[in-house]
Amino acid sequence: TMAQNKLVINADQGKTQISRHIYGHFSEHLGRCIYGGIWVGPDSEIENINGYRTDVFEALKALDIPNLRWPGGCFADEYHWTDGIGPRSERPKMINTHWGGVTEDNSFGTHEFFGFVEMLGTEPYITGNVGSGSVEEMSKWVEYINFDGVSPMANLRKKNGRDEPWQIKYWGVGNESWGCGGNMTPEYYANEYRRYATFARDYPGAKLYKIAGGANSTDYNWTEVLMQKIPLHMMDAMSLHYYTIPGNWGDKGSSTDFSKEEYLTTLEKAAFMDQLLTNHETRMDKYDPRKRVKLIVDEWGTWYDVEPNTNPGFLYQQNTLRDAFVAAITLNIFNQHADRVHMANLAQTVNVLQALILTEDDKMLLTPTYHVFDLYKPHMDATLLPSYLTSEKVKAGDVEMEALNVSSSLSEDGTVNISIANVDPDKAMDLDVLLHGTEAKEVSGRYLTAPELNSHNSFEDNEVVSIEAFDDFKWNKDVLNVKVPAKSVIVLRVK
Numbered sequence: 001t002m003a004q005n006k007l008v009i010n011a012d013q014g015k016t017q018i019s020r021h022i023y024g025h026f027s028e029h030l031g032r033c034i035y036g037g038i039w040v041g042p043d044s045e046i047e048n049i050n051g052y053r054t055d056v057f058e059a060l061k062a063l064d065i066p067n068l069r070w071p072g073g074c075f076a077d078e079y080h081w082t083d084g085i086g087p088r089s090e091r092p093k094m095i096n097t098h099w100g101g102v103t104e105d106n107s108f109g110t111h112e113f114f115g116f117v118e119m120l121g122t123e124p125y126i127t128g129n130v131g132s133g134s135v136e137e138m139s140k141w142v143e144y145i146n147f148d149g150v151s152p153m154a155n156l157r158k159k160n161g162r163d164e165p166w167q168i169k170y171w172g173v174g175n176e177s178w179g180c181g182g183n184m185t186p187e188y189y190a191n192e193y194r195r196y197a198t199f200a201r202d203y204p205g206a207k208l209y210k211i212a213g214g215a216n217s218t219d220y221n222w223t224e225v226l227m228q229k230i231p232l233h234m235m236d237a238m239s240l241h242y243y244t245i246p247g248n249w250g251d252k253g254s255s256t257d258f259s260k261e262e263y264l265t266t267l268e269k270a271a272f273m274d275q276l277l278t279n280h281e282t283r284m285d286k287y288d289p290r291k292r293v294k295l296i297v298d299e300w301g302t303w304y305d306v307e308p309n310t311n312p313g314f315l316y317q318q319n320t321l322r323d324a325f326v327a328a329i330t331l332n333i334f335n336q337h338a339d340r341v342h343m344a345n346l347a348q349t350v351n352v353l354q355a356l357i358l359t360e361d362d363k364m365l366l367t368p369t370y371h372v373f374d375l376y377k378p379h380m381d382a383t384l385l386p387s388y389l390t391s392e393k394v395k396a397g398d399v400e401m402e403a404l405n406v407s408s409s410l411s412e413d414g415t416v417n418i419s420i421a422n423v424d425p426d427k428a429m430d431l432d433v434l435l436h437g438t439e440a441k442e443v444s445g446r447y448l449t450a451p452e453l454n455s456h457n458s459f460e461d462n463e464v465v466s467i468e469a470f471d472d473f474k475w476n477k478d479v480l481n482v483k484v485p486a487k488s489v490i491v492l493r494v495k
């Protein structure tokens, strides 16, 4: 007899590569993400490598992060890059008006950012200032970063200690231009994009991949207008922002104190990403059926009320097993949309919103979300496999959704990777996996679970939620039967 839940995977029918950039990250000058999280400065008591926290650097290095977006977010549209170059002690100070009104001393600037991405071996993604900047300012920033030769900006870069250009590729033209980035209409922004993008030059050996500032969540009109008004050859991609908020903007809900119904509501809202992408893709397909212009979901994740007694402008929140499911579901969805989605960036890397890492003075912990990114690593650059799932439902109060959520891919060496989330808090799922089109038989697994839905790691105990080996599966002839534990995320690899 077959199990109640069934997954069919066609291992010989993959067509689309899952860009590793879907597993990307975002670090803004916000709260303790950059300052205290990534950068403590070379004179800090906290262990560091040239100013970068050693523990955070090592954790991100181990995760093999494909890219890092910087300096914002809302901050990007009031950031003036020339304030962040030259001797640190001489850099002007500014107010970070969006995020707590704190003083920004500009000690982390262009050189510090590129220093970090070079250490990590990851790709930089910069968002330039459209809202309060100028075409000239953005144009010069690109010249400063990318031009290899004699020019005012290349010379200035050299004077500041860097001979070689950095050759950045990913370049965002403004952030949330419909909101904090200038409160523009889509028609107005489309024109601004055309001007800014014109002067964000391609230099020899350094062709930019230009990203237009896309829609807020379900603002499909924004997508439609940009597709109409911006010549398609002028943009490589368009962004999209979508946050998972259990309640509403006025009363978002607690990161750790929630009912089963709030839990499932949160996951249902995260799962909406699938429909959201489809809706934007349909609009894009009208103008670009060959899917040349990509979607970049450069801000996503959970957004809760800040932790009690923390600065409301710092967006510091805990991260529980619930967040692990939001990550697992969302990454499965991105994988499935790999023909249009080229990149995604979780908000944000350290100490802000759905963080990978939390720090307190010299202490650090890895969140459940970090572990999901670790589990999902095999999907990076693998080929998406078509799969068909039949799943039982899970219900809490008025909310009902599928208990299982999956995606699968094929690695270059022929390994099939299957990521499975069972969001049912109480019930293990009996799952039959039918793997067609491959001889692979040797299975290994890793998984994440915890005693409670709100289990989380703390600075006292950072092993409450961590990855363990998984082996509750067996072959029944050609069918792989998996007992997926209640509230767990599994990644199986079949060789």
Ligand code: AHR
Residues within 6 Å of the ligand: 028, 072, 073, 074, 075, 175, 176, 299, 347, 348, 353
């Ligand atoms: O990630 C926090 C903020 O959310 C970003 O600065 C902004 O782009 C979005 O509104």
